[in-house]
Amino acid sequence: MAGSADPVVLIVEDEPDVAETYRLWLEDDYDVRVANDGDQGLELLDESVDVVLLDRMMPGLSGDEVLVEIRDRSLDCRVAMVTAVEPDFDILEMGFDAYLSKPIKSAKLRHTVENLLERSEYDALLQEYYSLVEKQATLESTKSHAELENSAEYTALQGEVDDLQAELAETLDGVSDDADFITTIRELSEGGQP
């Protein structure tokens, strides 16, 4: 299929006309799936989903419960919670990557989805950046200064580190937003215990 390269957005929303509106706004750029409740949302959820728009207040499984299940399955997708009232930072602590308060306008929805995809890119770049810096430090600790100066591998590595740094500074505007900042940090903590 021609559209198979588009990022996949899953809309979980119990009001059909609201879900349909979101779908219309997003379908030009994304492969959109729609679920009418939490259970169906979990059925449609697989490795291919990049972003989930999750209504918080639904009959049956609530948005919070669906989120817990998504995180339990360790799926690598971003979740934006759609809510009737503007929540505080505690919502980010719960594991949502973003929130949207109703009523949602087209530009706002599209911006949020774009931002969430950009954040995935940021995490991937950060991971790559660490790997390179670690490699560089290994070379530095095993070779002499003169050996490093003559090492093509080391020079190339340095170039790659510089490029990645520049790329990171451009992605998410170098974390210029508080919510991006908190979410990025939260994802780091999920990764690592010594």
Next chain:
Amino acid sequence: MYDLSDVLNVDALRAVQPGTSILVSGPAMSGTAGLVRDVLASGARQGEGAVSVTTNDRAATAIEDILARAPDADPAAISAIDCRGEGDTGGSETDDGAYLYHAGDPSDLTGVGIGITQSFERFEDYGIDRIRLGLSSLSTMLTYTDQQTVFKFCHVLSSRVDAAGYVSAFAIDSSAHDEQALQIVKQPFDGLIEVREREGTREARVRGIQPDPSDWVEL
């Protein structure tokens, strides 16, 4: 520009670019945490906001310590994030208006991030647009969280500081880590203050801010 030269009298610290993050590195008991506190107090004396993230001191102690070094500073421009893991998590205010935030423990990076964000927002609401962020110590964090995560944490914090035009100083105990680990943790920072002890005298120098390292200066 930020003037940090009353912490260490070298040219490199006289006009530090907004957005600069500095690692303060020295062996155990060499006073790196005190130096970070000095950076914050120096800002407080100049009317800037001070955010102190502490893994070893109570938040109230950190605030008192900064105020002792900057007696004329406005307490409302001072905030401390306590991540020792004692007491309830969340934010509160001291009687004279300083802000305290308790994170879960030194591995609760999200809590630390929220405390920092709350502090920044508070200062901005208060009309303070120049802020210094201090953290001591990364070594404690590294005993709770793996090196990769701490590295990323430092990168994200320095990116935030850079985007906002603030300044940060983080302490690390160089004797607690091997050379390779130090090399990695150094990477997210723009500059380095190295502290050493020679014949009973503490000295420091600055690298990375200007093309050449500064001379060693007695502390």
